[in-house]
Amino acid sequence: MTIPDTSTAVSERPAGASTAPRPFLDVRDLRVHFPTDDGLVKSVDGLSFQLEKGRTLGIVGESGSGKSVTSLGIMGLHTTGQYGRRKARISGEIWLDGTELLSAGPEHVRGLRGRRMAMIFQDPLSALHPYYTIGRQIVEAYRIHHDVDRKTARKRAVEMLDRVGIPQPDKRVDAYPHEFSGGMRQRAMIAMSLVNNPELLIADEPTTALDVTVQAQILDLVLDLQKEFGSAVIVITHDLGVVAELADDILVMYAGRCVERGPAERVFHEPRHPYTWGLLGSMPRLDREQRDRLVPVDGSPPSLINLPSGCAFNPRCPYADVPKDDVTRTIRPEPTEVGDRHWAACHLTREQRERIWTEEIAPRL
C-alpha cells in the first residue's frame, strides 16, 4: 500500500529558525505518563537531550527507568504495543529535523515512521512476522513508503540483505524467520529498518537476545551502517559494555529522568553522579585493577507512582547525607553542567564530587 508523500512540505524548518539551527533530534522536557488503577506511572518525567546526524547516543539505565518508553514516545508508538489500550499522556517537545512530532498529526507521524525514523527491536524473532518470508517483509516495508512494483522492491530487499552481511541474499530472501539463526534474524531486522534510509535509527536493546559472539558483530554492523548512511542512532541498553563500544554520547536514566549526560569518554572516565558510579562499579571489566567482588547498587528501582521526594536516587545513594540541610530528600536536583557538554543532576558540590570520585570510587574500579 502506498502513502501520499505529504511530509516534505511540513518537514522544512520554520522560517524563523535560521539562527542557531536546531539539532537534528531535539527532545525537550519529554514526559510520558500512564494513568493506571494504582496511580499515575511517570515512566518518563522531564527528559531533554539532543542528537546530531552521524552521532550515536547511548541511553543506559535499569529496567523501568524509562528507556524504552522514551524511544516509543519519539516514534509515536507510546499508545500501542505492550502498553495496550492504555492512553499514555505525553507532553514536551520532540523536534525531528525541524518538525515537532507531538503536535503533528498521527497520520503525518506515521508517514515519518520507517522513512525518516526507524527502530530495531530487542527480539528479532518476535519482531518479524512468522507468516511471511524475510524478503516479503522487507518488500512490504519498502513499499509502504515507495511507490514501486514488487520486482524493484525485491531487488532492493536482496541488496539490503547483502549489505547487512547475509550470505546468498538472493536465496535467503525467500526464507522464513524461523529458518534464520538469531544473529541473522537481527541482521534481517536491521535490513528491514534501514530499507528506507531513515535518518534516525533507534535500537532498543539490539543485542540482548543474542549470543555474546554475535553481539559484537551486530554492533559493528550498526556502526558501519551508521557511517555509511550518516544517520543519527540511539542505542538503548542496560549493558554499559554495549554503549562503551558504540556511543559518542551517553545518557544515564534513573526513574524516568536523566541523571547524567555527556560524551562517552567523560561519562566513563570522569562520571559525576553517584548512580553512574554504582553502574560502573557493578560492571564486570577485564581491565579492572583489583579483581574483587563486583559492587552492586544497593536497593531496587523506586516505584514510578510514588517517587521518593527530592532526588529519586536518594534512598539508594551512599552519599545522600553529604549535602547539607537534608536537601537530597526535599529538592529535586536539576541537571547542571559539570564539564564540557557534560551534565549531572546531583546535589553534591563540585568539590565533594571530585573528592569522592578520586578518593573513594576511582581506586575501586
Added chain:
Amino acid sequence: MTAPLHEPTAKAAPSPVAEAAPGAVDEAAAVGGDTGPVQGRSPARIAWERLKRDRLALTGGAVILALIVIAVLAPVISNLVGQDPDVFHEDRIDPLFGTPKGSLGGISGEHLLGVEPVNGRDIFARILHGARISLLVGFLSALVAVVLGTVLGIVAGFFGGWVDAAISRVMDGLLAFPQLLFIIALVSVMPNDMLGMTGSSVRVFVMILVIGFFGWPYIGRVVRGQTLSMREREYVEAARALGAGRLHILAKELLPNLVAPIVVYTTMMIPTNILTEAALSFLGVGVKPPTASWGQMLSNAIDYYDSDPLYMIVPGVAIFTTVLAFNLFGDGVRDALDPKSSR
C-alpha cells in the same frame, strides 16, 4: 556417460564428479540446480504436510468429500438405482401392521436400505436427499457465522474501547439466549412463502440464517481474543514502527494469524450445525415433510423402534458418521495448524 548433459546446468561442477559413479551425477545436478539447498516452506504447506500424515483426519476428510459428492449428485444416484425419494410404494407395506414387508425393513435389490413404514418411500433415496439438507444447512450456516464472527471479532479486538464493549455485550447476550426455543417460536409464526420461496426452502433458508446468527458469537469471541493478543505482538509494533497503517496491519499482519483458528472453528462448527438441523427437524420445526431430512426421518422412526428398527438406525448412522467425520477432520486440521502440537 551422462556427464555432457550436465555441463550447462552444473556451473561449477568439477569434472571428477561427472566421472564418478552414476549416483554422484544426481548430487551434482542437485547442487547446481536452480532450487538450491535452501528452500523455505510456507506455513500453509507445513500444515498440509502434517495433515497428510494424520490418517484419522484423512479418513474424515475422505468421508466428507464422499458426502459432498453424494449430496451434489443425490438426484443422479437415486435415478441410477431407479428410485425417487417421494414416490410411495404401498405394495411393499404390510397392510396389517403398516411396517415394510420382508425382513430388515424391507431391504431388497430394489430398495437398498428398505422402505419407510406406512408410505413405503425408498429410504436409500431419502438418505441421499437428506444429505443435501444436512450439508447445505451445516456449511451455509457456518459460513454466516464465520463471516459475522470474523468481522465483528476483529473489529472488537482491534479497535477496543466502546466498540469492543458493545460487540462483546451483544455476544454475551446471544450466548445466553435460548436459541432452540427462539427458533421453535420463530418457525411457528413464519409465513409459508417469502422472497419467492415456498415450503421447505423457506424453512431451510431461515434455519441457515438463524443457526448462523446464533453461532457467530462463538467464533467472534475466539477471533476477538486472538486479535487482542496478536495486536500486542512485537511484529505488529514493528510494522507500526515502519509506518504501516491500520488497514495494512489488519489485513497483512493480523488476518494471516487468524486463518488457523477460523479454519479450525469452522470445521468444528459444521457438525454442530448439522446436529442442530437434525434436532430442529426432529422436533418438527425444521424441514417440512415431503422433503427428506435425517432428523425428520429419525423423528418418524421413533414410532416404529421395535417393529422396524432399521428405519431408525439408518438416519442415525448417517448423522453419526457425518458428525464424526467432520470432528476427526477438524481435530486433524487443528493439530496440523498448531505448531506446538506433536503427534
